Structures are given as C-alpha cells and as structure tokens.
Amino acid sequence: MTRRVLLAFAGVLLLGAVWELYKDLGPATGVKVGELAILPRTTDLAMPHLWTILDRLGQPVSSLPGSLPLVVAVLQACLVTLGIAGAGWGLGVVFGFLLALLMQAVSLAERAVLPFVILSQTVPVIALAPLVVGWGAQLPAWQEWMSVSLIAAYLAFCPIAVGVLRGLKSAEATQLELLHSYAAGWWSTLTRLRLPASVAYLLPALRLGASSAVVGAVVGEVSTGTEGGIGRAIVEYAQASGGDPAKPWAAILGAVAIGLVAVGVVALLGIALRRFRRWEVAA
Amino acid sequence: MSDAVAIAGVTRTFATGRGPAVTALQDVSLTVAPGEFVSLIGPSGCGKSTLLRLIADLDQPTSGIVSVFGKSARQARLDQDYGIAFQQAGLLPWRTVAANVELPLDLHRVPAAERRARVAELLDFVGLADFAGSYPDQLSGGMQQRVAIARAFAEKPSLLLMDEPFGALDEMTRERMQTELVRLSAETGAAVVFVTHSIPEAVFLSDRVVVMSPRPGRIREIVPIGLGPGRERGEALRENPAFYAAVTAVREALHGDGAVPVGVENR
Ligand SMILES: Nc1ncnc2c1ncn2[C@@H]1O[C@H](COP(=O)(O)OP(=O)(O)OP(=O)(O)O)[C@@H](O)[C@H]1O
Numbered sequence: 314m315t316r317r318v319l320l321a322f323a324g325v326l327l328l329g330a331v332w333e334l335y336k337d338l339g340p341a342t343g344v345k346v347g348e349l350a351i352l353p354r355t356t357d358l359a360m361p362h363l364w365t366i367l368d369r370l371g372q373p374v375s376s377l378p379g380s381l382p383l384v385v386a387v388l389q390a391c392l393v394t395l396g397i398a399g400a401g402w403g404l405g406v407v408f409g410f411l412l413a414l415l416m417q418a419v420s421l422a423e424r425a426v427l428p429f430v431i432l433s434q435t436v437p438v439i440a441l442a443p444l445v446v447g448w449g450a451q452l453p454a455w456q457e458w459m460s461v462s463l464i465a466a467y468l469a470f471c472p473i474a475v476g477v478l479r480g481l482k483s484a485e486a487t488q489l490e491l492l493h494s495y496a497a498g499w500w501s502t503l504t505r506l507r508l509p510a511s512v513a514y515l516l517p518a519l520r521l522g523a524s525s526a527v528v529g530a531v532v533g534e535v536s537t538g539t540e541g542g543i544g545r546a547i548v549e550y551a552q553a554s555g556g557d558p559a560k561p562w563a564a565i566l567g568a569v570a571i572g573l574v575a576v577g578v579v580a581l582l583g584i585a586l587r588r589f590r591r592w593e594v595a596a
Numbered sequence: 597m598s599d600a601v602a603i604a605g606v607t608r609t610f611a612t613g614r615g616p617a618v619t620a621l622q623d624v625s626l627t628v629a630p631g632e633f634v635s636l637i638g639p640s641g642c643g644k645s646t647l648l649r650l651i652a653d654l655d656q657p658t659s660g661i662v663s664v665f666g667k668s669a670r671q672a673r674l675d676q677d678y679g680i681a682f683q684q685a686g687l688l689p690w691r692t693v694a695a696n697v698e699l700p701l702d703l704h705r706v707p708a709a710e711r712r713a714r715v716a717e718l719l720d721f722v723g724l725a726d727f728a729g730s731y732p733d734q735l736s737g738g739m740q741q742r743v744a745i746a747r748a749f750a751e752k753p754s755l756l757l758m759d760e761p762f763g764a765l766d767e768m769t770r771e772r773m774q775t776e777l778v779r780l781s782a783e784t785g786a787a788v789v790f791v792t793h794s795i796p797e798a799v800f801l802s803d804r805v806v807v808m809s810p811r812p813g814r815i816r817e818i819v820p821i822g823l824g825p826g827r828e829r830g831e832a833l834r835e836n837p838a839f840y841a842a843v844t845a846v847r848e849a850l851h852g853d854g855a856v857p858v859g860v861e862n863r
Pocket residue numbers: 610611612618619620638639640641642643644645646647813859
C-alpha cells in the first residue's frame with residue numbers, strides 16, 4: 314500500500330518534471346501541425362513555472378482589501394466541489410448497484426437495459442445540464458448544487474453498473490452449483506457468493522466512478538453556472554489570466570487534488586475489503 | 597423404507613453446437629439402498645460425473661427418472677438430504693477454513709454455538725484443527741480437499757455424493773481418509789455414491805462397484821464386494837486375499853472387451 318502511495322506521489326512529481334522540461338525545451342510558439350495546435354506555447358503567459366504557481370497560491374486572491382490568500386480560496390472551492398462530487402458518486406453507486414442487481418437477476422433486463430446504460434454516456438453534459446436545471450427548478454427545495462450532483466451521478470453510474478454486473482457474474486460455476494446444492498436462494502447466493510466474489514471488479518469500478526463523478530462535478534458546475542466550486546473558479550480565474558497567468562493554473566491544481574482525494578478514498582475502501590481480494594494478492 | 601437413490605432408464609444427451617449430440621448416459625438404471633456404499637468406476641468420459649450431477653439435481657435427465665429417498669431429486673435437494681464433494685475443492689477464498697466448513701450450517705440457520713462445536717469436530721476428523729483460521733490459499737491442494745470433505749459431512753447427510761474427492765491427496769492421506777470415510781459412513785448410516793478412478797479404492801470402500809463403459813455411457817457390470825460391513829474394514833483388509841480377489845474381479849469387469857480403457861489407474 315505504501316508502495317502505491319509512493320508511486321502516485323512519484324507520478325505527480327514526474328508530471329511536474331515533464332511540465333518544466335517542455336517549458337524549457339519546447340518552442341515558444343508551441344507545436345503545430347498545419348493550423349492545429351498539438352502542444353501549447355511555452356511562454357510564461359501560457360505556461361507559468363510551477364514555482365510561480367505555488368508562489369501565487371500564497372498571495373491574496375485579488376488586490377481588493379481583506380481578500381483571502383489564493384490557497385484558502387482554492388481549498389474552499391475544492392471542498393465545495395468535493396462535496397458535490399461525493400454526493401453524486403454516492404447516488405451513482407446506489408443507482409449503478411441497483412441497476413447491476415436488476416440486470417443480474419433478470420437476464421432480459423440485461424439485454425434491454427445495458428445498451429442504454431452505455432448509450433447514455435454519449436449524451437454530452439453540455440446538452441444535459443440545461444435539462445437537469447430545468448427539471449430541478451420545478452421541484453420545491455431543489456438547490457443548485459443538486460443539479461450538479463445529479464450530473465456527476467449520471468457520469469458515475471455507468472462504469473459502476475457495468476463493473477458491478479461483471480463482478481456479480483464472476484462467481485465460478487462450481488461455487489454457484491455448491492450454493493445451489495445447499496438450496497440457497499437468490500439473496501443468500503448474493504450475500505454469500507456473488508457480492509464477495511465481485512469485490513475484485515467492484516474496486517476498479519468505484520475508482521472509475523469516483524473520477525467520473527469529479528469530472529462531472531467540475532464540468533457540471535461550469536455548464537449550469539453554479540458558483541462556489543472549483544469548476545467555476547477555473548473559469549473565473551481564466552478570465553483574469555491575461556495579467557495573472559498563474560491564477561487559473563492554481564485552480565486547475567485544485568481540481569487535480571480533488572481527483573487524487575477521490576481515488577485515495579476508494580483505495581482506503583480497498584484496504585477495508587482486502588479479505589475479499591485474497592486471490593488478487595496471491596496471484 | 598425407500599431406496600436412497602433410484603435411477604430408472606436414465607438417458608442424458610448434450611447438444612453440442614453444430615456437431616452431433618453427445619450421449620453421456622444411455623438407459624442407466626441403478627438403485628442404492630440406505631446405508632449402502634456404491635462406487636462408480638470407468639474410463640474418462642463415461643458419464644460418472646454426469647450421473648452424480650443428476651442425483652444431486654445439478655442437471656436433469658433427458659429421459660428417465662431419478663429419485664432420492666422416494667422423492668424427486670429436486671425435492672431431495674431442497675430438503676438437504678445429501679452432502680456433496682466435488683473433484684475441485686470449490687472453497688470460497690474469502691472465508692477461513694472454519695467458515696468454509698460452516699457454510700452449509702450458516703445457510704441453514706443452525707445456531708452459532710452448535711455450529712462452532714460441529715465445525716471443531718469436523719476439522720478434527722479431517723486433521724485440520726490447527727488450520728481453522730487459515731485461508732484456503734494458505735493450504736495445499738490436499739488440505740483444501742479435506743476441508744471440502746469436512747464440509748460435505750457438516751449436516752450429517754443420509755446420502756453423500758462424492759466425485760473423486762481423494763484425487764488430489766497423497767497415498768498415505770488417501771488411505772487414512774478412505775478408512776475414516778468408510779468408518780464414518782458406516783457409523784452415520786449414510787449411503788454413499790462415490791466416483792473414483794482407482795480400483796483398490798473402490799474395492800476397499802464399497803459394498804458394490806458399478807463398472808461403466810463409455811460412448812454412450814452405460815453400466816457394464818455391477819460387482820458385489822463381499823468384504824463385510826464398513827465398520828469392520830480396517831488397514832488389515834488391504835492385505836487380505838479376498839481384497840485382491842475383488843480387485844481382480846473389478847479389473848476384469850473393466851477390461852471385459854479386451855481393450856485397455858484410458859484413465860483408470862490400477863493402484
Ligand atoms: N455440460 C456438458 N456439455 C456437453 N457435454 C458434456 C457436458 N458435461 C459432460 N459432457 C460430456 O458427457 C460425457 C461424460 O462426461 P462426464 O464428465 O460425466 O465424464 P466422467 O466419467 O466424469 O469423466 P472423468 O472420469 O474424466 O471425470 C463426456 O463425453 C463429456 O464430454
């Protein structure tokens with residue numbers, strides 16, 4: 314486990330190194346094929362140094378009197394988005410799980426529903442956002458952030474449903490026959506065999522769901538115009554980037570941190586469930 | 597009292613994709629009396645496992661009737677009239693040895709205290725008391741098989757269905773388990789249907805040995821083994837001339853048509 318944490322840490326460092334290396338060696342005009350920009354320009358305006366970004370984090374958000382240090386503002390926005398993404402992830406997990414159970418129990422449901430689950434992911438969030446906001450507006454006590462959570466859930470449920478379904482079907486035929494010979498019903502078979510056997514598939518599905526939920530929350534904030542989260546901050550800070558190029562990058566760094574936290578939470582879940590992953594460890 | 601197992605005119609064919617259907621069993625009839633020990637022996641692919649699966653209601657015959665204790669195989673399964681052990685141990689890797697043995701008791705809501713006592717007793721029987729807290733991946737193949745055998749006995753079934761349960765064991769453990777099995781089935785009065793590839797094993801354990809032939813799977817001959825009741829069988833029996841005579845009788849039944857069948861060991 315410590316190895317994986319170290320690896321993740323090394324990955325972040327490597328990314329930073331690539332950034333600085335390209336900035337140092339890449340052409341100032343960026344790399345283009347014809348008119349198409351493949352790699353960004355390497356000027357300080359387009360790609361500030363990492364230490365410029367870190368330094369910027371320590372300074373106030375704006376020149377207005379009493380404004381907070383940027384790092385505080387970014388962290389606050391991160392927490393808001395993390396909360397929204399967490400709620401969306403939870404909803405996506407519940408919905409994805411129920412869908413997977415339905416598809417496992419009724420094979421007709423699998424053939425009828427699975428294509429739509431996968432097809433659903435081709436509807437772009439930009440198209441979905443106004444719809445969700447519109448529906449929400451008709452409900453009493455509906456709040457803006459709920460629309461964003463719903464969008465996050467929408468992106469998260471698909472990998473979870475597909476992963477859990479695969480997991481539920483991963484129990485071996487001999488093990489299923491054993492339970493059958495004990496006259497175990499659907500529920501007993503689920504709790505004693507199918508669920509424990511699915512954990513190996515469940516964790517990657519939850520991880521994928523978590524990163525989808527974060528992306529959904531960030532994009533959802535932008536496309537619904539919800540304020541207070543990191544998605545909005547990225548857009549706002551980008552508008553100021555002319556004179557303050559490090560500012561939007563600080564917010565983007567925050568979004569990356571949210572993703573890492575989300576994946577970290579799933580990793581902790583994996584530790585809690587390690588009894589069910591013995592053959593992974595053995596293999 | 598009704599027979600433990602009554603099989604009448606059973607045929608089982610498997611449809612295979614495009615090719616011709618495989619007749620795994622053809623017109624098989626067999627009865628097993630309560631408390632009787634019957635072994636099935638025959639070359640690979642002659643339908644031994646298929647027959648066992650039909651009795652266990654894990655598969656249904658194409659035609660013919662299988663009844664267990666006078667009921668349909670399905671009803672007998674629902675009533676938990678039998679215990680089963682397959683060739684592969686089929687343990688759940690996330691459960692400890694004790695929890696694996698406990699599984700059928702757990703599923704049938706046996707009180708916890710009773711469950712613990714029974715598991716301890718069973719693990720003693722298979723010589724794995726020290727491994728109660730281990731996980732299956734920490735055991736050798738033979739040890740895993742012993743866990744599966746303990747599990748088959750968990751509910752003191754009046755019928756045991758075993759498909760080459762000792763195949764993965766070393767010779768010494770195998771003979772010890774044979775002695776234990778024959779004693780235990782005699783003590784509990786359980787009938788046993790036992791699939792094996794080993795002639796001496798079949799002879800040592802059984803009241804009758806059913807010799808099968810392949811393509812299509814049929815019963816060729818049923819050899820009665822007159823070696824006395826199970827509870828009197830011990831290690832000494834293996835040196836007994838009557839034992840050798842029975843081994844020879846089964847071997848001759850197997851090799852009846854002169855061809856040497858594949859997959860039958862003479863040990
Ligand atoms: N599910 C199945 N689908 C198709 N054919 C099958 C199926 N199960 C068994 N058969 C066929 O039925 C025949 C008998 O198989 P079975 O497993 O009963 O043999 P066996 O006597 O147990 O052999 P072995 O000693 O190798 O275990 C074989 O020809 C096999 O190919």
